[in-house]
Amino acid sequence: MSASRVRIRVLDIVVFLVALLVIGLISLQTYARGRGSPEITISGGAQGTTQGTGQGGGQDAVQEAEQQWIYPLDTETTVRVPGPLGETVVEIADGTVRVVSSPCPEKICIKTGRISKPGQWIACLPNRVFISIRGRRSEQPDAISQ
Amino acid sequence: MRSANSPDRTSPGNSSPGSSSRPGGLPGSRPPRLHRLVALAAAICLFLASIEYVIPKPLPFLRIGLANLPLLLALDLFPVSHFFLLLGIKILGQSLIQGSLFSFAFLLSLGGSLASGVVMLAARRALKGSTSLIGIAILGAMASNLVQLTLARYLVFGRSVWMIAPAFLLVGLISSSILGYLAQAYKQRSTWLPKVFPQLSEQAASPPGSS
Numbered sequence: 001m002s003a004s005r006v007r008i009r010v011l012d013i014v015v016f017l018v019a020l021l022v023i024g025l026i027s028l029q030t031y032a033r034g035r036g037s038p039e040i041t042i043s044g045g046a047q048g049t050t051q052g053t054g055q056g057g058g059q060d061a062v063q064e065a066e067q068q069w070i071y072p073l074d075t076e077t078t079v080r081v082p083g084p085l086g087e088t089v090v091e092i093a094d095g096t097v098r099v100v101s102s103p104c105p106e107k108i109c110i111k112t113g114r115i116s117k118p119g120q121w122i123a124c125l126p127n128r129v130f131i132s133i134r135g136r137r138s139e140q141p142d143a144i145s146q
Numbered sequence: 147m148r149s150a151n152s153p154d155r156t157s158p159g160n161s162s163p164g165s166s167s168r169p170g171g172l173p174g175s176r177p178p179r180l181h182r183l184v185a186l187a188a189a190i191c192l193f194l195a196s197i198e199y200v201i202p203k204p205l206p207f208l209r210i211g212l213a214n215l216p217l218l219l220a221l222d223l224f225p226v227s228h229f230f231l232l233l234g235i236k237i238l239g240q241s242l243i244q245g246s247l248f249s250f251a252f253l254l255s256l257g258g259s260l261a262s263g264v265v266m267l268a269a270r271r272a273l274k275g276s277t278s279l280i281g282i283a284i285l286g287a288m289a290s291n292l293v294q295l296t297l298a299r300y301l302v303f304g305r306s307v308w309m310i311a312p313a314f315l316l317v318g319l320i321s322s323s324i325l326g327y328l329a330q331a332y333k334q335r336s337t338w339l340p341k342v343f344p345q346l347s348e349q350a351a352s353p354p355g356s357s
Binding site: 006008009011012014015020022030 | 277285304305327334
C-alpha cells in the first residue's frame with residue numbers, strides 16, 4: 001500500500017479551467033439576456049374553454065397546450081394569438097405593444113393601451129392571453145421611492 | 147460484439163499464476179472473468195446509486211453522481227463493449243432505484259449518461275495518460291449535464307432551463323472533480339485492482355511508485 005500522492009496533471013487543471021470558462025460564458029449569456037433589450041412575452045393559445053364543468057371546482061383550470069411567443073421590443077410585427085374565443089391581435093411597433101383587436105366582451109385589453117416598459121403587462125382574461133414586457137427595469141424611481 | 151464472454155485482450159484469463167496465490171485478496175483470488183467483473187462493477191454502481199438516493203437533494207437536479215465512480219475506473223479496465231454494457235446496467239438500475247424509470251427523468255438520465263460515457267471513453271483514448279481521471283470525470287460531467295440541459299429544454303421545460311444552467315453545471319464541475327480525484331486515488335492505491343487486471347500493474351510500475 002503506497003501512500004503516493006494523487007497525480008494531478010496539467011491537463012486536468014486545463015480541463016477544469018475550460019469547463020469553468022464555459023460555465024462563465026453560459027451564465028453570462030443567460031443572465032445578460034435580462035439586461036439587454038427588453039423582450040415581450042405573449043402567452044396564450046389555450047384551446048380549453050373558460051367555463052368549467054361545475055363539478056370538482058378545479059376542472060376549469062385544465063388547459064390545452066398554452067404557447068408562448070417571445071419578441072424583442074424593437075421588432076415591428078403583428079401577432080395573432082388564438083384563444084378560446086377567437087384571435088387576439090397584438091401589435092408591436094415603435095417599442096410599444098398594444099392589443100389591436102380582441103373577441104372578448106369587455107375589451108379591457110384594448111383599453112389598456114400601449115405598454116413599453118419592463119414590468120408592464122396586458123391581460124385578456126376571457127381569451128386567455130397575457131402579454132408582458134420582461135427585462136431589466138429602467139433606472140427610474142418606482143412608485144414607492146417617488 | 148456484445149457477447150459477454152468474448153475473448154478479449156483485457157481478459158485476465160488464467161495466465162498469471164503469480165498473483166493468484168497472494169494472501170489477503172478476495173477469497174480464492176484467481177483473477178475472475180471479465181463478465182463477472184462487469185457484474186461486480188455494476189453492483190457497486192447500484193450500491194452507490196442507492197446511497198446517493200438516500201442523500202437528500204436540495205433541488206432535483208443537484209446530484210453528486212456517486213454511481214459514476216465505477217464507470218470511471220472501468221474506462222481503463224474494460225473493453226468498449228463491456229464498458230457500455232456496464233453503462234447500460236447502471237442507467238437502467240439507477241432509474242429503477244430512483245423510481246424514474248418510466249418518467250421523463252429517465253430520458254434525461256439516458257441521454258446524459260450515454261453522452262458522458264462516449265465523451266469519457268473518447269477523451270481517455272485520445273488523451274491517453276496526459277490527464278488523470280479528474281479531467282476525464284469533468285469532461286464526462288460536462289457532457290452529461292449539457293446534454294441533459296438540452297433535452298430538458300426541448301422536452302420539458304423550455305427556455306427557462308438556462309436560468310439554472312450555470313448552477314447546475316457548476317455543481318457538476320465541483321462534484322465531478324471530487325469524484326475524479328477519488329477514482330484516481332483509488333486507482334493508484336488499490337491493491338486489488340492490479341491483482342484482477344494484471345495489465346494495470348505493468349502500467350503502474352513505470353511511473354514512480356514512491357512507496
